[in-house]
Amino acid sequence: KAGVTQTPRYLIKTRGQQVTLSCSPISGHRSVSWYQQTPGQGLQFLFEYFSETQRNKGNFPGRFSGRQFSNSRSEMNVSTLELGDSALYLCASSLTSGATTYEQYFGPGTRLTVT
């Protein structure tokens, strides 16, 4: 089975621009979560989508948004980029969503640099 794929792998943007990142989950997985990883803050939860609905979200400003399509592919958008948005953005997929069983598998990530 193919793993989680993310595109693009690397991206350089300037402050004020917006960016869209894409994630394709493992076939059959319906849950997609997004994370931001930085050296200072570690791995932080952005939001989770399941069956095209946002199920949960972390403590990020409204500039960060996402969506999920009927084929479970997901996109994440960041508007009005700031220097502090430079990070590795990771997508993780899971078969299900919920509090009890939730094994996630990560994609390779998108390295975003904001200049």
Next chain:
Amino acid sequence: QKEVEQNSGPLSVPEGAIASLNCTYSDRGSQSFFWYRQYSGKSPELIMFIYSNGDKEDGRFTAQLNKASQYVSLLIRDSQPSDSATYLCAVNLGYSSASKIIFGSGTRLSIRP
């Protein structure tokens, strides 16, 4: 208090020894717990998950969960240089129909030959 806490390390262990990694969490309602391994420049890789109190073994890895003490640990037996990585503890703080995975800051493990 952080929701998920780990000692940042580095933890240095001789090759062939047992590496012991620890994690505490704040939410008593948490029901699922995970250990990820992350090599430098790579994405996290799921290596163990545990949902019930007690021990769970998979090859050289053993995860231990004590919900009363809000403590989860990972033991790596017969440590190899390839085990040198950052180990992330993750806890699902979500409720019944949604998930919210919170990661600890990770413990850097170094296996010395």
